[in-house]
Amino acid sequence: MGKFREDKDLELLRYADNEMLAVLVGYLTTDKDGSTRYTESLTGDKDFQAAEGDYQRVWQLIGAELQHFGGDTFVNLFRGKGVEYKEILTDVCKKLSVKTDFSADVIAIEQALLAKLFADSWEKMSEQERTAIRKELKIDGNLAGGAALSAIIAAIRLGGFMSYQVALIAANAVAKAVLGRGLALAANAGLARAIGLFAGPVGIAITALLTVPAISGPAFRVTLPAVVQIAAMRQQLLNQERNFF
Incomplete structure (x- = not known):
């Protein structure tokens, strides 16, 4: 097991919801056919085993595993650590x-990623699905087609509740597509409806991305779901007061 590399952008794992951490652990340890990933080192770690599912206790081990998936395996052997989350x-x-300023902080980059996933999914929606999403996200009903999408994208990039909604919608769809199960979290009725409406189109878009040979290597099949999940964790922590009402 490699050592955790100090990383301010992964400190949120210390405070993240345990069920959300469980999904991240699933991405790191489970292969696409449901078997244990042969390159993972978490499940064999004694401290990880002793935590017995209390993932907050071993958040650094989880962070270290992700850092190593993100780095070059051969290089990791020599430096003993993986790469930082932002990389x-x-x-x-x-x-x-994704078009964004990569010198910006990770929240802005994550929001740009969420906006890209939303835009790709929007293209796969029926007009009825788009209307329902506009209603749940409280987008002006007079806006249609590209104008509605532009308004949603702009709101996601600005942060706040829209980013939180889309982050959970995307993370839920990714979990269903990759692990076969959605997120186990409490949400208000409106957000739950939006998550349900959007699961199919996002899932289709994610599944397509994970099967493109040019980009879907073994590491990418871990890092794409992982960063979407971490983006959702970050938005959840930033919007804790909205989680239950």
């Missing part, structure tokens, strides 16, 4: 042709 996030975004 992993940036790599994922560049593979997906």
